[in-house]
Amino acid sequence: MMKKETVRKSMTYTIDLTKIDGDGAFPCPKCGTIISPDDESEETYQIVETKVKDDELAELMLTCNKCGCTIKLTGFLSQPES
Numbered sequence: 001m002m003k004k005e006t007v008r009k010s011m012t013y014t015i016d017l018t019k020i021d022g023d024g025a026f027p028c029p030k031c032g033t034i035i036s037p038d039d040e041s042e043e044t045y046q047i048v049e050t051k052v053k054d055d056e057l058a059e060l061m062l063t064c065n066k067c068g069c070t071i072k073l074t075g076f077l078s079q080p081e082s
């Protein structure tokens with residue numbers, strides 16, 4: 001039997017946190033809504049998946065509530081240790 005390919009309904013954007021200045025807030029790549037990690041009200045976005053590696057956050061998948069696109073946050077572990 002042939003395996004059906006999964007069709008992606010919405011585009012996934014990847015944001016590298018190491019390339020973001022300031023407090024980690026960034027505009028949604030699609031609609032421009034400012035998504036702030038400090039905003040825990042879930043009004044602007046919802047976290048759909050978190051990936052943890054060695055007890056540290058490695059990746060975060062979230063959905064923009066305004067346009068519905070999926071945004072993948074990476075770069076949590078890329079900061080050089082000081």
Ligand SMILES: [Zn+2]
Binds near residue numbers: 030
């Ligand atoms: Zn959006």
